[in-house]
Amino acid sequence: MLTRKQLKDIETLQKECEKHDSLQLKLNWEMLRSRETNQFDFLTYENEELIAFLGVYAFGSTAEVCGMVKPSERRKGHYNELFKRAKVTMKHHGFKKVLLNAPASSNAAKAFLNTVGAIYKFTEHQMHWQPQSLEDSAGFTLRHATKNDTDMRVKLDVEAFGVPEEDARAMESRIDSDEDTDMLMIVVEDKTIGKVRVKREEGEAWIYGFCILPEYQGKGIGRKVLREVVKGQNELGHSVHLEVETKNAHALKLYESVGFKAVHAQDYYVYQMETDSQ
Incomplete structure (x- = not known):
């Protein structure tokens, strides 16, 4: 070390x-x-x-x-x-x-x-949320992940991000050891359909791995979840940030619609x- x-x-x-x-x-x-x-x-x-x-x-x-x-x-x-x-x-x-x-x-x-x-x-792109008023969201719940969610987390990485299963399992295992991190599972009508990870450090909250199963995409769920997560972290006093690939045009537009602005690029x-x- x-x-x-x-x-x-x-x-x-x-x-x-x-x-x-x-x-x-x-x-x-x-x-x-x-x-x-x-x-x-x-x-x-x-x-x-x-x-x-x-x-x-x-x-x-x-x-x-x-x-x-x-x-x-x-x-x-x-x-x-x-x-x-x-x-x-x-x-x-x-x-x-x-x-x-x-x-x-x-x-x-x-x-x-x-x-x-x-x-x-x-x-x-690294994106920074520009503080603004966000309406309340409904139609889903967020719960903290448990060990029983490992397979679903891997499934989401594979189906939503195209990550090889081997890499997805290694990545999810590493995430579980991170401090000041919340792994949240997205639930709609008692069915787990997505996940989002929030990492907090030095007054900043970073959103990672936000994804929803393909069959539930395009229904407005992602925007509602994002608003809820951003609103919660903002109310806790954190500035909110995230990363997104340029080739994921849909995700880029989703984040921009909630108030995120690209500030750096890798x-x-x-x-x-x-x-x-x-």
């Missing part, structure tokens, strides 16, 4: 990079803080200062990669060296898919992605491990 000093150093470097580049990095802090091993974290220090970091985040058979280099230390090969080390680890663990994550506005990241031959896959690229000679 990462030491307290390492976590603090990563946070300091992240703030410096974000300020210098006017962007937002996605480092999956809930995973960094709960690491049980340090084999997925790669750090470069010079004179006791962290100058480069790369993290590998395992989601079942898929690995996501994101990192950063101190602005004054770029173009010196630091990130390439970390990536080489990370590839050895990813190959050892047998990941079937590797996604490289970078802020959409980062020219430095795009240059690196082009160099390694990564192929653009999709863009994910590009995801597929990296083909088998084509690399490393």
Whole structure:
């Protein structure tokens, strides 16, 4: 696991990079803080200062990669060296898919992605809810998930998001260990038809994994549930945020209709491990 000093150093470097580049990095802090091993974290220090970091985040058979280099230390090969080390680890663990994550506005990241031959896959928007009046909703109930909901949660990931079952089970298992997180099941007429996860940290409430079974979509249920969740978190004093893929146009419009506005974007690229000679 990462030491307290390492976590603090990563946070300091992240703030410096974000300020210098006017962007937002996605480092999956809930995973960094709960690491049980340090084999997925790669750090470069010079004179006791962290100058480069790369993290590998395992989601079942898929690995996501994101990192950063101190602005004054770029173009010196630091990130390439970390990536080489990370590839050895990813190959050892047998990941079937590797996604490289970078802020959409980062020219430095795009240059690196082009160099390694990564192929653009999709863009994910971080959205922030703009405070406004929301009407009350009815026709459904929300309840906290129990162990008996695991299979339904996996089913929803598979059918609503197209996630491979293996990855879905690994993801749902990891979520259960998150602190300050509510996993809510959506119930209509005594039937569980969807789920939504709310993660709270430092005054922010983030909505993740919001989905409904395909046969119940298009009936206005999603908008009602979203209004209820947002309203509840707002009343608790939290600012409300979420993430959504650009290719999911329906979800994007749904969130915008409730008052969300896109503020940051992360590009995801597929990296083909088998084509690399490393």
